Amino acid sequence: MFCWLKLLNPGVVTPTGRVNRLIWGSFSRSLVLSSQRRIPEFSSFVARTKTCGELRSSHLGQEVTLCGWIQYRRQNIFLVLRDFHGLVQVVIPQDESAASVKKILCEAPVESVVKVSGTVISRPPGQENPKMATGEIEIKVKTAELLNSCKKLPFEIKDFVKKTEALRLQYRYLDLRSFQMQYNLRLRSQMVMKMREYLCNLHGFVDVETPTLFKRTPGGAKEFVIPSREPGKFYSLPQSPQQFKQLLMVGGIDRYFQVARCYRDEGSRPDRQPEFTQIDIEMSFVDQTGIQRLIEGLLQYSWPDDKGPLGVPFPSMTFAEALASYGTDKPDTRFGMKIVDISDVFRNTEVGFLRDALSKPGGAIKAIRVPGGAKYFKRKDIESIRKFAADRFNQEVLPVFLKANKNWNSPVANFIMEEQGLGLTRQMEIQEEDVVLLTAGEHRRACSLLGKLRLECADLLEARGVVLRDPAVSSFLWVVDFPLFLPKEENPGELESAHHPFTAPHPSDTHLLYSEPEKARSQHYDLVLNGSEVGGGSIRIHEAQLQHHILEAVLKEDVKLLSHLLQALDHGAPPHGGIALGLDRLICLVTGAPSIRDVIAFPKSFRGHDLMSGAPDFIPPEELKPYHIQVSWPTDSEADKNSLNHPHHPES
Amino acid sequence: MFCWLKLLNPGVVTPTGRVNRLIWGSFSRSLVLSSQRRIPEFSSFVARTKTCGELRSSHLGQEVTLCGWIQYRRQNIFLVLRDFHGLVQVVIPQDESAASVKKILCEAPVESVVKVSGTVISRPPGQENPKMATGEIEIKVKTAELLNSCKKLPFEIKDFVKKTEALRLQYRYLDLRSFQMQYNLRLRSQMVMKMREYLCNLHGFVDVETPTLFKRTPGGAKEFVIPSREPGKFYSLPQSPQQFKQLLMVGGIDRYFQVARCYRDEGSRPDRQPEFTQIDIEMSFVDQTGIQRLIEGLLQYSWPDDKGPLGVPFPSMTFAEALASYGTDKPDTRFGMKIVDISDVFRNTEVGFLRDALSKPGGAIKAIRVPGGAKYFKRKDIESIRKFAADRFNQEVLPVFLKANKNWNSPVANFIMEEQGLGLTRQMEIQEEDVVLLTAGEHRRACSLLGKLRLECADLLEARGVVLRDPAVSSFLWVVDFPLFLPKEENPGELESAHHPFTAPHPSDTHLLYSEPEKARSQHYDLVLNGSEVGGGSIRIHEAQLQHHILEAVLKEDVKLLSHLLQALDHGAPPHGGIALGLDRLICLVTGAPSIRDVIAFPKSFRGHDLMSGAPDFIPPEELKPYHIQVSWPTDSEADKNSLNHPHHPES
Structure with missing residues (x-):
């Protein structure tokens, strides 16, 4: 520290x-x-x-x-x-x-x-x-x-x-005296205050507090439960005020915001917190562009003076483009090294795995060019990149270097025909000392892999002294036109919401909901800063009938759990939309802090512990009685299994 | 509505x-x-x-x-x-x-x-x-x-x-469209925004978010528990950020505030909410006067223009004086009818129960004068007042009227000697048509009873058309010099904190902590508005040794639960103090709403239910498994007993 x-x-x-x-x-x-x-x-x-x-x-x-x-x-x-x-x-x-x-x-x-x-x-x-x-x-x-x-x-x-961070967290009251923690917390307070001024004083938003003791939401497996004094009945801590903010629009609040405490029980995950804060916003009679301009103005107004002015509007990119060029839905646009589709160059290749890939539906050959890679990367770097691809993506990655003599240096060098070599050089703008990383396979899969490699290579280059990402630059980006549904991971024959079931379909794709819902795009938008997602939102469904169709026919959800929301939509719900900014992540990026724990006064360790007070803690059984619950102590074998799952998890 | x-x-x-x-x-x-x-x-x-x-x-x-x-x-x-x-x-x-x-x-x-x-x-x-x-x-x-x-x-x-309120709560999204709810929520948002401007922009306070997933506090029987994924370990939802704000002072934050969500599980109680909001404030290097001036400035700055200007400083009264004159620690000072000690007048009385009372230690005769009581009160009003005193306080109350002929009309009229009559008239300033309500007994008990009767009589007079409390007046009052400890209700031989164990003793009384702690006054202060407590705070103990003495020797608490706080005090804790304002109650009084539920967007019913969504609700057992808890379903006889405890509790 x-x-x-x-x-x-x-x-x-x-x-x-x-x-x-x-x-x-x-x-x-x-x-x-x-x-x-x-x-x-x-x-x-x-x-x-x-x-x-x-x-x-x-x-x-x-x-x-x-x-x-x-x-x-x-x-x-x-x-x-x-x-x-x-x-x-x-x-x-x-x-x-x-x-x-x-x-x-x-x-x-x-x-x-x-x-x-x-x-x-x-x-x-x-x-x-x-x-x-x-x-x-x-x-x-x-x-x-x-x-x-x-x-x-x-x-x-x-x-x-x-x-160590564990020591800092245990004595947080001393750690807070450090300059960095003082700076982070004060800057956070000031930025939030400016956001409030912008929303409340300049644009007439109403700060409304919504409950955190709520009802389980459909599929809310990550919600903490709170026993009530009625046997078997529980509150849930919501992951966001999503339902409430929509109901506020139905209630005519018109413009709502809240610096909202949200909860998510994901067990142990690094750089996540069981409670976190979002700048939660909802507006009536708004479209996607309206929300985007609002947020650009909000960030411009609250951005710290010493972090330089923000240019608006922020650039925008479709999800499809982000995937194709950056292999991710949150591209870091501070540097190039974009993914290029070189399928056409290798249409007649003799290399087996490239031919195989091209012969399959959706198959493609993709590559990124790492400028100076030949100069900065060592043999073992290339090896570890190939191993990463093999281990994590089960994919082959081929490095291709252009030698000073204009010959190719690559495992497949012998198979690169002259025409292909020229095509590759032209399309990828290859220069001496560059390295091209090439893979082949299904479009999404190949792009995802290269997106990961792109970031790995950037880290590697910077570790070798190349300045790739200017720390003074804040590169915001809207990503739009997400798919509305995705195949369920555990059962790809069924669909689940890509974001949440209240997201409105793209106006051009509404008809698809009744025929090919998997092809429908949504009116969801993400805000990305320097390759991190700092916000997301959507225009919501305001028609009960459409909402009912999506919940019941497409998602096969139990509509009873949401009957109050469906009823609300039927009683004069205005068209509305909104967004939520992840405040912890945003402040983390603004301050350059290494972890969101450095912008939170009293964070939990990554195992969810408060190392200062020792929470969570045992509670005497008599204090559980009013809540009609008892602890199901695991048997010895279960406990062993449990500890095997976390073999080496020292705190933080 | x-x-x-x-x-x-x-x-x-x-x-x-x-x-x-x-x-x-x-x-x-x-x-x-x-x-x-x-x-x-x-x-x-x-x-x-x-x-x-x-x-x-x-x-x-x-x-x-x-x-x-x-x-x-x-x-x-x-x-x-x-x-x-x-x-x-x-x-x-x-x-x-x-x-x-x-x-x-x-x-x-x-x-x-x-x-x-x-x-x-x-x-x-x-x-x-x-x-x-x-x-x-x-x-x-x-x-x-x-x-x-x-x-x-x-x-x-x-x-x-x-x-009905139940219908309003079930269709809250429609109820929110009413003028009154729009007005209440918008005024709340605006007042809080002004408070933030005052604290943040004018006086350099830092808005710090503190955790709500915390550890059980000693004696925290009203804290909701949240099972964690570790068997038998629970978080607690704190009733206030008390420990955190003190630790922030130790951490050098200097001036902290937060619009803090707090939780209190009190089961069914009217006009209380399981989650509520307080304006939470803490400052280093401050004394009681400093906090009082800060809060007066805060309220003056944020007070709605159309509610008239607030005069500052607010008047102040000791707890002893409040009890003696108003029979409560939250006097409604918008009207008189103060309690008068008339023991001296009746020193030689022949009335048995008055003599008895005076002969006991701490015994006294007390009275309030209800102006026009003889004119406005009916015989059955007097009867119900006497019944109230007998049923609730086991105390005798005597009405005394001054007849037009200057004779007394009272059950004890015959025993009022001329001198006593004159003394009574003089001390109570009795006029024709007044009624004096007189009681005798232990000081605190007699005052409490008369304090209750004072409010009952005021309601009664207003119901009969007498204007006693101007609705346009906002009568703020500081109540100070509270006792530091009170005898435990269930075991009067032991002491408990009158407010919380971190409250500093009155500087003149510190020596009493080691000899007669029950006599020590505290540096606690309450803010009262029109007879309702809207805030409370104190200068805190900043010395570990004193804090340890109070926790262990006086309160017999398990100091281990607070070891982190004791350690913090030992590591350069600055002198500090603070206050919390109950936002829901305050906005309720400002808007004149009949209930705090009318200044909260989505309140719970008084049984803690969300009537719109049906929370709390049953949860499938498999969703409780990750938390290692199971429901202890009550046996039939327990369930019967339970329902007997709430025989007639229709919702709201």
């Missing part, structure tokens, strides 16, 4: 591996002022008159009272005091008359909390610290009070040694 | 029993504009160009597109269209060329959703409706589109007959 002392040195490396050129002073300024039109009064209602971090030469001669933590002490002469706003140097008085003040300031352990009063004075000439925002001044102390003493810390806060 | 048509007539009576002089037009203006510095763009990003409610003479000649619900239709000539913003009259075209438009507008059932485009024109002279905000204009329609048709409604939205 980023530690405080490092902040005094410019150019230190953050845990994200990026060079961070900001020092504490400029950090603290951006922390407090960015995206705020006026400076809040940070010292109203409290014992201090100023914050440590705000003092400048303009305050010279002022009498101030400061409250903060002892950051460090130098030879019992200076003490650096810290608050959320920054650091300031305090001069420990040495004269006999101030012995009690000196005693307090010299004896208090580091990280103790003190209150000092004194005068802002200039530092002696030559002793200014230009790297510190308050480096021109220091505090001549008159009185000091120890507010609380700090016991021995579990880890040296100043320690340059990186702490 | 307030219904739409009534809005067209001024002076209708709302369900709260108050006369509401606003009509739809002025309502809609106050709905949208009050406490907003600029008018939001309500028609950005959507199919309409204007809202129905915003059209005025200044829009004459404009081409507009409106979307809304058909409120009613008159003789196929006029149609009133409604959106959240208000009503507007649409002229149905009668000429042959517009037959299709006429067909749509005449055939669509009431509450169907339509889009119309047309021109804003003046109403013909004499046909203006001054009671309607849009009453000077109407819309000459060119095109119309039926967006969704409305099936037969479960209740006539126009019906003047009051709907």
Whole structure:
């Protein structure tokens, strides 16, 4: 973790591996002022008159009272005091008359909390610290009070040694004092506040709180259950306020938003949290374009000043195009290396597996070009790429290098005919030192594999020093025209919603719902930032009849569970649509934090534990009685099986 | 429930029993504009160009597109269209060329959703409706589109007959279209937004989201439990973010707030919700006065313009004074009738039960004077007051009237000596037609009884037409200096926290914690509005040693459950304090809603049911398996016992 002392040195490396050129002073300024039109009064209602971090030469001669933590002490002469706003140097008085003040300031352990009063004075000439925002001044102390003493810390806060995340989570209240956590949480608060201003004050949205104790939704296998005091009856914690926001539209709220707590029980998954937050939005009388323009405006308005302006509108891409060119529904468009269909080049190939692929319906030959791959990749890199393809996709990947002599270097080099070679070079724009990775198979499968390889190769190139993705760039993208349904994984003969059953079909495809629903596209849209999905939404079905058809005839769901929603649609539901932004992920990308756990004050470990308090925890059986439940303790053999499933899962 | 048509007539009576002089037009203006510095763009990003409610003479000649619900239709000539913003009259075209438009507008059932485009024109002279905000204009329609048709409604939205709350909750999406629900939810959103601006933008508070999947707190019997996928381990839904906000202070966040969802499982209780919202605040380096000034500023800033300005600072009263004068810790200070101690007057009384009371330690004679009681109260009112006292408090209450001839009319009239009569008259300022209610007994008990009677008498007087509590007045009050501990109800030899174990003792009383903790006052403060508690908070203990002493030595709690908090206090915890405002209750009082269910979009019934979706509901046993729990179905005899406990609990 980023530690405080490092902040005094410019150019230190953050845990994200990026060079961070900001020092504490400029950090603290951006922390407090960015995206705020006026400076809040940070010292109203409290014992201090100023914050440590705000003092400048303009305050010279002022009498101030400061409250903060002892950051460090130098030879019992200076003490650096810290608050959320920054650091300031305090001069420990040495004269006999101030012995009690000196005693307090010299004896208090580091990280103790003190209150000092004194005068802002200039530092002696030559002793200014230009790297510190308050480096021109220091505090001549008159009185000091120890507010609380700090016991021995579990880890040296100043320690340059990186702490394990488990230790950070166990002592989260200490970890929160780090600059990085302060920065992340404050930026999160400010961005959300700006979003609220945009929605509420500029565009008339109504902030409505919806319940979290709700009824199980059809297929809601990932919903936590909460026993009620009625035997056998349970509430469920919803994964999103989806039903409620649609009902609010039926209720004439017109424009709804909520910074909504959502819940998802997925067991152990890295970088997921059992509770998370989304910016949840719904509007009546809106179409897809309306939602897109709203969100672009929202992000533009709330985007931190120091992250550069956002260009709008964001580019848009169909799902089909995203899959074909990037092998994913969330393309990272900060760099090229797009997937190219080279089936035509190899239409007459003699290479067996390429011919096989082309002969099958939907079969194709696809490739990506890695610029400089021949220069930066080692033999073992190529081997591990091929192994990855074989292990995870059961697919063959062929590397193709263009040698300086214009000959090919590839396992299939002998089979590349001249015409094919020229075609390949032309279509892929191959240059010397590039490598082309080529695969063949069913379109979707081949693209997915190359999409994965594209990202692997990008990581590899960057690890070798190639700058591919500018960390200062925020590359937003809309992905649209998703399929409405997908074949069920466990039973491909049946369909399930690609997103959720309330998504409206694409206007041109409504007729397909009654004939070939698997071919219907939807009015769903995803928002992608730098290759991560940060939001998704859709225009919803507002006609009861269509909704009923989809639930019952297409999805074979039990419509009774949703009878209230179907009834609502029948009682004058306006056309409506909405979106939800994943706030944790978005803030994570904006701050450059390595994990969403770094933008959440008290996250769970990836096994869902609160390492600080020890939740979840055992509960005495008598406290379960009012809920009419009892624990089904697993038998020994089940317990063994269970632990086998998680053989090596140390916390975080 | 307030219904739409009534809005067209001024002076209708709302369900709260108050006369509401606003009509739809002025309502809609106050709905949208009050406490907003600029008018939001309500028609950005959507199919309409204007809202129905915003059209005025200044829009004459404009081409507009409106979307809304058909409120009613008159003789196929006029149609009133409604959106959240208000009503507007649409002229149905009668000429042959517009037959299709006429067909749509005449055939669509009431509450169907339509889009119309047309021109804003003046109403013909004499046909203006001054009671309607849009009453000077109407819309000459060119095109119309039926967006969704409305099936037969479960209740006539126009019906003047009051709907049962159960029906309203079952069809909440229809009920939300009522003016009153729109008003309540929009005012709530706006007030919370203003609070956020005040805290975040003006005073540098950080909005931090804290977890709701947490660990059981000591004594947390009212916490919902959530089974995890680890056998026997449960999360708990916390009743407030208390621990987290204190840990945020230890973590240097300095100023925290959150509009926090809280949970409390109290079974069936009227006007309580299993999930509710509080404005949760915590500050470092603050004292009681600091928090009070912050909250006064917060309420002043966010108070709706049309509710009149708030005077600050709010008056303050000690708990002892509140008990002695009002018999409660939440005095309604909008009217007098204070409790008076008249022990001295009757020091030498010959009335047996008065003498008995005075002879006991802590015994006293107390009375309230009901102005005009002799005039407004009937004999049976007095009887029911005396019965209430006997049944609920096992206390005798004596009515004393001053007759026109200056003689006393009372069961004990013969025993009131002249001197006592004079003393009583002087001390209670008794006038003709007043009634004095007199009781004797232990101080706290006697005051509690009279406090209850004071409110009963006030209700009775108002029911008889006396205006006692001005509905336009918002009477805020701080109650301070609460006892830190109270004897446990079930075991009066032991102490429990009057509020929670983290409350700091009153500075003057800290020494008592080690000798007579039951006598220590706390630094807890309650905020009371018109006799309802709307907030409470305290300065917290920031020293681990003191916290440990209170948990272990005084409260006999298992300190292990709070070891993380004790450790945090030992690692440089700043002095800190905070408060939480009950948002639902506050908005309820501001809007004058009869129940908190009227300021919540989707409330639970008082038995904790969602009457719309039917939550909580049964869950198939296989869905409980991953959580290692099973239902303990009650035996028949238990089930009988259970239903006996709730013999007559129809929903809501």
